[in-house]
Amino acid sequence: xxxxxxxxxxxxxxxxxxxxxxxxxxxxxxxxxxxxxxxxxxxxxxxxxxxxxxxxxxxxxxxxxxxxxxxxxxxxxxxxxxxxxxxxxxxxxxxxxxxxxxxxxxxxxxxxxxxxxxxxxxxxxxxxxxxxxxxxxxxxxxxxxxxxxxxxxxxxxxxxxxxxxxxxxxxxxxxxxxxxxxxxxxxxxxxxxxxxxxxxxxxxxxxxxxxxxxxxxxxxxxxxxxxxxxxxxxxxxxxxxxxxxxxxxxxxxxxxxxxxxxxxxxxxxxxxxxxxxxxxxxxxxxxxxxx
Numbered sequence: 102x103x104x105x106x107x108x109x110x111x112x113x114x115x116x117x118x119x120x121x122x123x124x125x126x127x128x129x130x131x132x133x134x135x136x137x138x139x140x141x142x143x144x145x146x147x148x149x150x151x152x153x154x155x156x157x158x159x160x161x162x163x164x165x166x167x168x169x170x171x172x173x174x175x176x177x178x179x180x181x182x183x184x185x186x187x188x189x190x191x192x193x194x195x196x197x198x199x200x201x202x203x204x205x206x207x208x209x210x211x212x213x214x215x216x217x218x219x220x221x222x223x224x225x226x227x228x229x230x231x232x233x234x235x236x237x238x239x240x241x242x243x244x245x246x247x248x249x250x251x252x253x254x255x256x257x258x259x260x261x262x263x264x265x266x267x268x269x270x271x272x273x274x275x276x277x278x279x280x281x282x283x284x285x286x287x288x289x290x291x292x293x294x295x296x297x298x299x300x301x302x303x304x305x306x307x308x309x310x311x312x313x314x315x316x317x318x319x320x321x322x323x324x325x326x327x328x329x330x331x332x333x334x335x336x337x338x339x340x341x342x343x344x345x346x347x348x349x350x351x352x353x354x355x356x357x358x359x360x361x362x363x364x365x366x367x368x369x370x371x372x373x374x375x376x377x378x379x380x381x382x383x384x385x386x387x388x389x390x391x392x
Contacts, residue, residue: 106140106241109230111151112198118232123225126161127245129214130222134280136248137168137212137226142201142239145173145186149235153185155228157214159221168212173235179212185238199236207241213248213280249344252279253286253332256311261328261355268320273330274313277306278348281337288314290330292321299333323359327352 109120129135143151155169170177171185188206191199201207218224226245230238253275260272271290277283284305291297298317306312316330331350335343343349359378367376374392375381383389 106142106239109151109153109232109238109240110198111149111230111232111235112146112194112237113196114232114234116232116234120230120232122228122240124227124243124245126223126225128222129219129224129247132219132247133215133250134248135214135219135224135245137214137243137245138209139228139243140207140209140241141185142187142191142207142241143173143185144188144191144199144206144236146199146236149173149233150175151185151233151235151238152231153228153238153240154231155212155226157218157224157226159218159224162225165227166218168214168218169210172233182210183208194237201239207239209242247345249279250281250339251283251335251337251341251343252277252345252348253283253306253335253343254278254345254348255330255332255351258328258330258351258353259313261353264356264358266358266360268318270318271316271328271330272313273316273351274311275306275332276311277308277335279335279337279344280308281339282307283335283337286335287333288316288330289333290316290319290328292319292326292328294329321357323357325354325356327354 107122150172152172154167156165157168158165167178169179173186174184176182176184187208188201191206192202194200228240255273256276257274259274261269273288282305285301285303287299287301289297289299300316302314304312329350329352332343334341361378369392381389
């Protein structure tokens with residue numbers, strides 16, 4: 102995101118030159134898994150094998166474990182993932198080196214840290230780039246966070262829309278952001294803080310997958326409303342219950358339209374404009390109707 106990133110200038114610095122960026126010490130006390138995400142962009146030059154490693158230490162730099170190790174065209178860790186190079190074309194800097202000028206030349210990498218590397222309760226990561234006198238490497242959007250075995254999140258409420266003209270069935274998208282397949286869960290929903298309805302779903306969602314759920318129809322009264330939809334009690338191999346409740350719910354505002362019978366007459370004589378049930382539609386906040 103944004104216009105900036107960090108760059109390892111492999112184009113101008115000879116083989117063996119290293120560039121290292123270290124994170125702060127990160128508390129991981131009691132966490133079973135920590136997820137590391139970052140974006141990379143790199144174009145291989147000829148047969149050069151520039152390298153990026155991510156090395157983790159849980160003893161303040163005394164020892165390191167390599168959790169990511171890729172060269173321009175070869176992957177060592179994690180296995181079965183693409184090599185470092187993300188582009189076969191791109192922009193050319195004044196000195197001749199590569200720079201990314203399209204979003205397709207970037208790729209998001211993800212590492213799941215678990216086991217002994219988290220045993221001390223804190224961890225630090227070193228991003229170490231090593232030149233083979235090849236082409237530039239760019240790294241951006243480093244994101245280090247906890248990840249849970251059981252974590253469902255509501256990512257979108259697609260219905261209601263901005264306005265509804267009668268009873269409707271709410272539609273919600275649910276993401277499994279956890280590590281385990283969720284085999285069952287509950288979706289709850291309510292309007293304006295009123296009575297909450299629930300629906301049990303027994304269709305499995307794999308880690309990283311989404312599901313679109315259509316709920317039972319509701320008929321709010323005409324006027325402006327908010328609907329809140331939440332996930333609850335995911336069931337997985339490790340047990341029942343969401344281990345990250347901060348992302349369980351979403352709220353959306355909508356309007357229930359008034360449906361009137363013909364004839365409809367409006368002479369614009371009332372002091373209030375627009376009249377009840379009428380609306381000024383002005384999505385670009387530009388000049389519009391006035392009374």
